[in-house]
Amino acid sequence: MASPVNPPRGMRDFLPADKARREHALGIIRGVYRSHGFDEIETPVVEEHGRLHSGLGGDNEKLSFSILKRGIKPEVLDAAAAAGDPEQLADLGLRFDLTVPLARYYATHRAELPPVFRAIQIAPVWRAERPQKGRYRQFVQADIDIIGEAGVLAEVELITATSQALAELGLSGCVIRVNDRRILFGLLSEIGLDAEHHNRALITIDKLDKIGVDGVTAELAETDPAAAEKLRGVLEGVGPALAAGIPVSRESIEAVLPALAENDGIENLATLGSALQGGLPEGVEIHFDPTLVRGMGYYTGTIFEIAHPGSGSSVGGGGRYDGMIGRFLGRNVPAVGFSIGFERVVDLIAIDDNAGPEAVVLVTDADTPLDELMAIKRDLVAQGKRVRIEKRQKNMKTLLARVAAEGFTAFANVSTGTDSGSLNWRELAD
Template structure:
């Protein structure tokens, strides 16, 4: 039985100090993205059930939380359950990512937006995950997207902005792995997989880090044994490079690990991206080509990326181009590409300052100080830019001082009956 005082399984409460650290990290991310010319939007936490289950969300659709229709009767509930028709029960659902809401937002507001729209969305999403470290049922995503730009400039802007955000967070050692879905499809075709089996084959290749190359080949042999063996030979040639320093994002390095003529369009796209990024990434962030990178979402059409960090067993960010997605709502295709930072995994890796912003002052007052004077003193300090908290003097001042210090307060001042104004206060720094 669930503990009634705990949050629901897979969701978390945050104490003030934790919340302050998270807001500090979010402020860094948002500040970098705005500096790169992106604008923040907000969308509802719920979307229509049909939109969330339209095939745009891939496997995440299976993890969505649905909202029962109002006034549904027990008889209707039983009938829908027997028929296995969830849509009879639910007309809304909690968003499982920020991309589906963004595409609906763009279709709704296209006339009010610039021809190339650069958006920021930083908000919680919900998935019925199996809770574990770094994987929660409610979590924050930090997304930037470029809609309306068909060329590689959009990918360049996303990678440079995201890499700077990671660097300014102090997340050293990030590797942005890059691939192109056209390379994947070209490679599958070259190896002999029929076009109708490509999506199924990619699902298997996406398990490479879990089941290894031998496991991938064994599973693919169920589709086409000869094609699976040919792909296995490619994977064997690629593995040493991936295990070492990585494959540079240059035409020669990419072509060296792929069969000749497998995917020229995708290779040219990544070579152009690599040339633009050369020397442009901040220290501590590198980019490399990974021909085994799949990204599980079926809506990706071109460039895909994923951020790896040695301190995390899973990716800490990712994204890609999804040119066909907006058209599902608009009736015409619109180029689009996005990059998402997995905020929960990133913040778990960070050592962030306990306090940020202006000096925070705890005013410790004696019982004989009247409230009007306290309010006046607080107003004066707030007007100067301080954060201020009123604390009644206690017998055990050591406990009080430790608590306010843990809450991020950096200074203390005693308020006596004779204290007339803020000028009479002696601000003393709190010990750590």
């Protein structure tokens, strides 16, 4: 007996009903983003290997899939094996996110784009993840980015559009957690940690939800025990306020971080919170979280993540990355982006399987003239219906149950001499 032929580990096939649900959800996201003035673009699924491994992608670079050069000679293969460096054999790689390709895209096409460019990217990306629930090796990201706007307006637009998309998907109970990298660096300086250790310390703080305050303190103590104990005091002190939800306002932020009152990041978040006051849809809240880090090293200012009680991980996130595009252009260009974790979101929402055009089935006899059958189908399609032709079977109950499960709502029998006006429609049971 042949073994099952499954897709590669960490990747999935989608049956028609699943694909339809996903496309319906993506259609909602696209529609909301376009209504907010964003334009959709497309980039290749591969980028140059050196670009994907230039330090812009943080830890995700370690999870990238590389593509071998064509025509590699055996002696080159042997040399790479002996050196223990197979990456020297690659010249391309599959994209691991949509931000690095966007930066390259902007650098390539900046003369053809407006001064402030609002981009939509919805596409698959690939990472060599250890497959588990919510983590796949191929998955879809739904991103919006604003390039060329240095002010808080960009963050406000991104959060407003994303929160509306979540609401229209029916995903209630979302909390958008926000922070600013400048606050994090200011906090590390305040506890006396040398600047050379800041980036490593942020990686440690980013593990807070996994290893707890004791784990963070122990790991940082390997570098600076005194600073680690001061950080413990900060984390334990903000714990109760975090649990209750800290409003994004100057007063609330300074109340939990009084030593950082002059930090530019607090001014930035205070402006953001004021602009969003009363502007988020029902079911979406925004809170300040001084422990939010975001693992990508390219963030330079505001950072944000979407939390939802139905998911053990974030269902979206992003932030400001003003330095990335400068790596391609030689000058910095302000940029900020927000990504919805589509795979996690689509598992949390209930989608009306009957959304879209009315779906009907024509059950035809074997001897029905083909020209008559197709005339009926053309007429129904012209009326805006989705039409499926099925041949009559002995076991009609099985056929009708199948098409009902696929989202069709009515059927009619077609025989010789039938036209679209004489069809006798019968509803399909759910």
